[in-house]
Amino acid sequence: MSDSRVDEFNSFREKMNAKIFDANNKVINRYFNLDTNAYMEGGLDVKTKEMMGLVASMVLRCDDCISYHVGQCHEIGVTEEELFEVFSIGLVVGGSIVIPHMRRAVEYWEELKARS
Secondary structure, eight states, X not given: OTTSHHHHHHHHHHHHHHHHHHTTOHHHHHHHHHHHHHTSSSSSOHHHHHHXXXXXXXXXXXXXXXXXXXXXXXXXXXXXXXXXXXXXXXXXXXXXXXXXXXXXXXXXXXXXXXXX
């Protein structure tokens, strides 16, 4: 599965993040740090935060963000039932325009499951 969607996404993300961090831009670095810290355990658990991030990404229709959060959800043990409830919230909030993004999210989830 070396040419899989998951592999391509993770490889590209890692490669481009390295280039971005190599620029050593204070604002960009601080923003990335803010994002990292926002998803850490706090008043809300990490699982809830990742599911919230997935809903927001669906509503904003960002496939890269959706893939990232689906991957994180898979990694931290979100169940398929929970995932589809997250999708239902994203669909209710975002409307039918979310459906194509949900399809790609399900495809990504299926690939992650096949690797487990």
